[in-house]
Amino acid sequence: MADVNKTESMEQAAFTGVESVCDIGELMSAYLDGELRDGELEQVVAHLTDCLECIAEFHELKEARTAVRMLPMLQVPDRVMPAAHYGPELSAFLDGELTADEQVMIVAHLQTCTDCLLELQDLDAARTAVRSMPGVEPPIPLMPRIPVRSQRTSLKRLAIAAAGFIGAAAIAINMASSGPEATPVDLDEFADRHTVRVSVEDGLTGVPIFMHGSTP
Amino acid sequence: MAEDRVPTWEDVARRYGRKIYSFAYRLTGNPDDASDLVQEVLLRVRKGLANYTPGSFEGWLWRITRNAFLDDVRKKKRRPTTVLPDDDRAVVGASPSPDEVLASVRLSDDVQAALLKVPMEFRECVVLCDVVGLSYEEISNTIDAPVGTVRSRIHRGRKQLRGLLTWPM
Amino acid sequence: MRRVRFAAALSAVLVVASVAPALADEFGELVESASEADFAGRQIVATFLDGETAFEIIDVEHAGSMMMTGSQGHESMIGSGKLSGGDGGAIAVSSWNSSQMSDRYEVGSSSPVKRLDREATAIEIHEDGMVRMRLVFDEVTGAPLVTEVFDGGGNLFRLSSMLEIDKIPGRLYSARGHYADEFEVLVPTSRHSLPAEAAGYNLADAYTGPTDSVQGFYSDGLFSFSLFLVEGSADSQRFSDADTVEVDGLKYRRLVNPGEIWVTWRANGDTYVLVGDLPPDHLEEVLDQLPKPGRRNLLGRLWSGLFG
Numbered sequence: 297m298a299d300v301n302k303t304e305s306m307e308q309a310a311f312t313g314v315e316s317v318c319d320i321g322e323l324m325s326a327y328l329d330g331e332l333r334d335g336e337l338e339q340v341v342a343h344l345t346d347c348l349e350c351i352a353e354f355h356e357l358k359e360a361r362t363a364v365r366m367l368p369m370l371q372v373p374d375r376v377m378p379a380a381h382y383g384p385e386l387s388a389f390l391d392g393e394l395t396a397d398e399q400v401m402i403v404a405h406l407q408t409c410t411d412c413l414l415e416l417q418d419l420d421a422a423r424t425a426v427r428s429m430p431g432v433e434p435p436i437p438l439m440p441r442i443p444v445r446s447q448r449t450s451l452k453r454l455a456i457a458a459a460g461f462i463g464a465a466a467i468a469i470n471m472a473s474s475g476p477e478a479t480p481v482d483l484d485e486f487a488d489r490h491t492v493r494v495s496v497e498d499g500l501t502g503v504p505i506f507m508h509g510s511t512p
Numbered sequence: 513m514a515e516d517r518v519p520t521w522e523d524v525a526r527r528y529g530r531k532i533y534s535f536a537y538r539l540t541g542n543p544d545d546a547s548d549l550v551q552e553v554l555l556r557v558r559k560g561l562a563n564y565t566p567g568s569f570e571g572w573l574w575r576i577t578r579n580a581f582l583d584d585v586r587k588k589k590r591r592p593t594t595v596l597p598d599d600d601r602a603v604v605g606a607s608p609s610p611d612e613v614l615a616s617v618r619l620s621d622d623v624q625a626a627l628l629k630v631p632m633e634f635r636e637c638v639v640l641c642d643v644v645g646l647s648y649e650e651i652s653n654t655i656d657a658p659v660g661t662v663r664s665r666i667h668r669g670r671k672q673l674r675g676l677l678t679w680p681m
Numbered sequence: 682m683r684r685v686r687f688a689a690a691l692s693a694v695l696v697v698a699s700v701a702p703a704l705a706d707e708f709g710e711l712v713e714s715a716s717e718a719d720f721a722g723r724q725i726v727a728t729f730l731d732g733e734t735a736f737e738i739i740d741v742e743h744a745g746s747m748m749m750t751g752s753q754g755h756e757s758m759i760g761s762g763k764l765s766g767g768d769g770g771a772i773a774v775s776s777w778n779s780s781q782m783s784d785r786y787e788v789g790s791s792s793p794v795k796r797l798d799r800e801a802t803a804i805e806i807h808e809d810g811m812v813r814m815r816l817v818f819d820e821v822t823g824a825p826l827v828t829e830v831f832d833g834g835g836n837l838f839r840l841s842s843m844l845e846i847d848k849i850p851g852r853l854y855s856a857r858g859h860y861a862d863e864f865e866v867l868v869p870t871s872r873h874s875l876p877a878e879a880a881g882y883n884l885a886d887a888y889t890g891p892t893d894s895v896q897g898f899y900s901d902g903l904f905s906f907s908l909f910l911v912e913g914s915a916d917s918q919r920f921s922d923a924d925t926v927e928v929d930g931l932k933y934r935r936l937v938n939p940g941e942i943w944v945t946w947r948a949n950g951d952t953y954v955l956v957g958d959l960p961p962d963h964l965e966e967v968l969d970q971l972p973k974p975g976r977r978n979l980l981g982r983l984w985s986g987l988f989g
Binding site for chain 1: 725727729730731732734738759762764772774777829836840843844867886888892893894896898905906907909911913914916917918919920941943952956957
Binding site for chain 2: 359366372
């Protein structure tokens, strides 16, 4: 497009099509398109009744117009359009139940489908909400075996629960084994310290990642 | 589309996807470029809808489309275009005979090839008028040029096109 | 000292140190142009581990050596060894040793691909004849479009992929306000008892950390982790949500994040916290060579005695 202005005259010179001999010229295209202004219609009609060359040109313009209008409307390739949506697969994606290929396919789909992206975020929020519901299982730090995935309970609350269960003897043992109280550490700060050090790795480039759970 | 309602971008994709694609394909003759353009336009529409105030939606959409197209042209410095057969991308009327399909494909290939030889400035106006179906005034808003210029470009584009079409109609 | 907390903390999944030249001229070039790429977009980062998926979708901008990420209104900026958050916290590193890419990795040849309908170059990194990482770099911007990391069994472990990409980073240029004036600086230290190497990961630097801790930064030139050693007993409420996992019969608490894994355990009366992007099989090997959690303590025995 950038080169159109300077080449317009050249193209006119090289142009091999019909030449207009009368000055009603472009009115004929506007006539075909019903785009004439007041008074122009009479001008065109009057001219066309006695100018054979313009009648011929008029027909040729009409042919060109028809040729383009007859061009079929094209179908957009599937990959471009928002495709059929993934429903159950999104849950499976979150639950890690898809194969590597399927996971990649879902992500590829998310690249073009806002619907599925939003649904995925909703599903994830719903899952998190369910997991956040208070549970009744024993506190994780005291649980020797089973991963407790669905619990999200504060240490303080757990400490109270544990005290209720175990009683003074357990507390005494706890003090003997690990001191009076665990120092609270800030994992976010740890992660930030790691991140800032990673950022200066030699020849490094980084794909930035929002760290899950880094919000307060 | 109701003028007083802001559509979702999926609405836009459904309603205008084919037109945008056809617009781009007729201008470039390149299915990849046309696909790129549809994606880019939908992206810009999605971003732009937040700030869109109900009004002439089509005018807004085609300005976005044209700007995206111009950006793409600038970026790619317009590699030589090739004409591919429309074949399966063409949407032909209900149950046409094989001969009709073939004839339609051949004809449209010829027209497409001829279109690509018409200078871009004229081609753009012809396509907006005859493929997209915009009025002169809408085209004028889209390409940001006076209606008189639009009228002149459409006329000259058609004249050149007819000269390039070799078959009798 | 101001407590640093970034609502939108940054990390890196693609960590590429100086690459052995014979292996990887092209790879080095791709990485270099990625580090200088200008782009803006949205990215999904997902980690798949033990039947769980952790993912996050973030806005990303990269211009020059600066990178900005944002999600849910929280923004962070990183570059030139400085990390700062929109809420004023800031941290910097001013002294470090470089790492070499481990010779256990082999860089494969590149191939042209299309991603996001863009021309791109794909390249694989192999380890022991298995693909460990697959990267796709955008032809136009140089940006890394896709990074896939595989576990020891060849399963996809982490995936980060641009969902949209634009040429022009816009916000970054108008976001100087995010850059803090004062930074908490990582101070190098030689007074530590951290191991010099663990399962192919070398200790590059040690810094004094917060809460009487020491931070050891380990890298194999492709993945990296920091090991924090905190004296005595330490804990974070974050770990109340953690899985308990067994490695070689020993128990660790583990949090899986989209871009990183956090692991904590107690050993020799101290607390260890590991933060890193290493794949799970590497993680197990590393844990196996670091100080190990003691046998089940008295409380644990009492607990199982009481409740089975």
